[in-house]
Amino acid sequence: MDKPKHYVTAGKAEHHAEIFANRLKNRYRHLARRFRRAHIDVFRLYDRDIPEVRAVVDWYKGHLVIGEYVRLQTGPEWLPRIAKAAGEALNVPPDKIFLKRRQTQSRGEVRYARAEDKGKRFVVSERDLKFWVNLDRSLDTGLFSDHRETRVLIREMARGRDFLNLYAYTGAFSCAAAKGGAKSIVTVDRSAAYIAWAKDNVKLNNINDPAYEFVRSDAEAYLQRLRQEGRRFTLAFVDPPSFSQRRGKGRFDINCHHPELLQKVFSVMAQGSTVVFSTNHQRFDPKFSRLKVNSIQELTPATIPEDYRNKLIHRSWRIDL
Numbered sequence: 001m002d003k004p005k006h007y008v009t010a011g012k013a014e015h016h017a018e019i020f021a022n023r024l025k026n027r028y029r030h031l032a033r034r035f036r037r038a039h040i041d042v043f044r045l046y047d048r049d050i051p052e053v054r055a056v057v058d059w060y061k062g063h064l065v066i067g068e069y070v071r072l073q074t075g076p077e078w079l080p081r082i083a084k085a086a087g088e089a090l091n092v093p094p095d096k097i098f099l100k101r102r103q104t105q106s107r108g109e110v111r112y113a114r115a116e117d118k119g120k121r122f123v124v125s126e127r128d129l130k131f132w133v134n135l136d137r138s139l140d141t142g143l144f145s146d147h148r149e150t151r152v153l154i155r156e157m158a159r160g161r162d163f164l165n166l167y168a169y170t171g172a173f174s175c176a177a178a179k180g181g182a183k184s185i186v187t188v189d190r191s192a193a194y195i196a197w198a199k200d201n202v203k204l205n206n207i208n209d210p211a212y213e214f215v216r217s218d219a220e221a222y223l224q225r226l227r228q229e230g231r232r233f234t235l236a237f238v239d240p241p242s243f244s245q246r247r248g249k250g251r252f253d254i255n256c257h258h259p260e261l262l263q264k265v266f267s268v269m270a271q272g273s274t275v276v277f278s279t280n281h282q283r284f285d286p287k288f289s290r291l292k293v294n295s296i297q298e299l300t301p302a303t304i305p306e307d308y309r310n311k312l313i314h315r316s317w318r319i320d321l
């Protein structure tokens, strides 16, 4: 098959690599010392800063995770060339550089790693929290660092609360709430692998407590069960994927289904409780007007960390009931 005509030429790729390497060095100089002092091992070094180099680079304690939003313009050699430039610029050896190709999916669907994906894991710090990460897995690493400041917020709100962490992934928010003094915590995800990972993260932080439950379930099915049992929470973090298959109900689409989902969450919340809702759908269209709540406040500017150039990497709201 012929190459698409618009592949970048080798000369152009060299030029991209050079300006990219300079940019990375500057960003590293700007961010690394400050994050090291704060015991933050994972941060975003490069976020499509240069239009020709549509990549993101995350620093994971001396490792680099480089993602390319695949385009026709870049051939198969482009990402390895960019990665080599990054490694040389920051003195990171090739075995500590991990490449992830993301298809730009028009509907923003995120692919999560398959449970059977293996690979070497290691521990990273986020201030006084610790998390297991695994950079070998297909796309995700175990930690969404764009939610670093959201975790601080949940931690600050958690004291004495009964906390529901829905779509919990590897339980990073459960760890934050535990450190903040939550009275009880329910960590819910439909993936057995992520529930096991969440348990490991809680153990790693020495915050095991019999009042912390881990539930492998479809979120909406579990909400129904909680409702039937009459159980109530006083704080929830709800961070659903943009799209997901639901048990017996067809596809969940955050843009269409978030009001319905939030109503279900509210039905298991006590009077005076708080729900923090977040999405990383890049074209999210909030439809909150019919929700019966006391107040809704967008938190996004406060929850995006300074190292993220994309100030809408996620959006977040505090909903008081």
Ligand SMILES: C[S@@+](CC[C@H](N)C(=O)[O-])C[C@H]1O[C@@H](n2cnc3c(N)ncnc32)[C@H](O)[C@@H]1O
Pocket: 112, 143, 144, 147, 167, 168, 169, 170, 171, 172, 173, 188, 189, 190, 191, 194, 217, 218, 219, 220, 239, 240, 241, 244, 245, 246, 247
């Ligand atoms: C965006 S991630 C959540 C990230 C997490 N809040 C964090 O910051 O660490 C979405 C998670 O939802 C889980 N998930 C997807 N569909 C689900 C469903 N129907 N019920 C429960 N969990 C689901 C996935 O396994 C994944 O772990």
